[in-house]
Amino acid sequence: xxxxxxxxxxxxxxxxxxxxxxxxxxxxxxxxxxxxxxxxxxxxxxxxxxxxxxxxxxxxxxxxxxxxxxxxxxxxxxxxxxxxxxxxxxxxxxxxxxxxxxxxxxxxxxxxx
Amino acid sequence: xxxxxxxxxxxxxxxxxxxxxxxxxxxxxxxxxxxxxxxxxxxxxxxxxxxxxxxxxxxxxxxxxxxxxxxxxxxxxxxxxxxxxxxxxxxxxxxxxxxxxxxxxxxxxxxx
Numbered sequence: 001x002x003x004x005x006x007x008x009x010x011x012x013x014x015x016x017x018x019x020x021x022x023x024x025x026x027x028x029x030x031x032x033x034x035x036x037x038x039x040x041x042x043x044x045x046x047x048x049x050x051x052x053x054x055x056x057x058x059x060x061x062x063x064x065x066x067x068x069x070x071x072x073x074x075x076x077x078x079x080x081x082x083x084x085x086x087x088x089x090x091x092x093x094x095x096x097x098x099x100x101x102x103x104x105x106x107x108x109x110x111x112x113x
Numbered sequence: 114x115x116x117x118x119x120x121x122x123x124x125x126x127x128x129x130x131x132x133x134x135x136x137x138x139x140x141x142x143x144x145x146x147x148x149x150x151x152x153x154x155x156x157x158x159x160x161x162x163x164x165x166x167x168x169x170x171x172x173x174x175x176x177x178x179x180x181x182x183x184x185x186x187x188x189x190x191x192x193x194x195x196x197x198x199x200x201x202x203x204x205x206x207x208x209x210x211x212x213x214x215x216x217x218x219x220x221x222x223x224x225x
Contacts, residue, residue, distance in 0.1 A: 004156075033212075033213075042215055042216075042217045042218070043202070043204075043215040044215075045212040045213060045214075048212060056212055059212070091156055091157070093156075093157075098144070098206075099144070099145060099162075099164060100162070101147060101159035101162045102147070102157075102159060102213065103159065104149075104156035104157040104158070104159075105156050106154075106155055106156045107155075107156050
């Protein structure tokens with residue numbers, strides 16, 4: 001099993017630019033989660049999908065953030081326009097079912113200058 | 114909102130020692146609790162998952178317990194090894210949704 005795959009691993013860009021983070025969940029997993037990790041706030045859930053449908057996006061900080069899951073094997077998290085305070089590590093995770101462990105990707109380290 | 118606290122924030126122990134990491138949560142209406150390990154620059158690795166109806170789970174040298182009524186969980190690591198050095202996070206899942214609330218973690222260093 002390849003695990004959850006995220007790309008890119010690192011992204012450095014200037015404020016105001018559009019950023020797109022990508023995630024490929026583990027095949028057969030029905031749940032997909034996007035998290036953000038910072039020193040100040042720790043790990044926070046941004047949004048999660050069940051069977052490609054967004055279920056809870058209450059953690060998305062503002063309208064600059066959007067997430068899509070066009071099919072069972074791909075999801076994107078987009079920030080437009082990006083700001084320096086968006087700098088963080090963004091993790092994608094997937095799970096087979098609600099009562100099963102979540103499996104995390106290695107994350108995307110995002111730096112907005 | 115569920116709040117998860119982990120104490121201590123950092124812990125150093127000599128190799129071979131048994132140790133306990135603590136996790137507390139404010140809302141006892143949880144669906145399950147997970148313990149994760151995070152190595153520097155890496156994602157999280159799930160170690161143990163305890164359903165709300167269970168009291169403990171074991172995997173190798175790891176044992177996690179859950180006392181839902183008091184809002185506490187512990188992760189016991191037996192015969193610690195330098196390879197156990199990492200940050201350990203606990204996370205609880207609420208009954209109303211699938212989102213996980215994470216603690217801030219305990220950074221463990223096992224000294225050879």
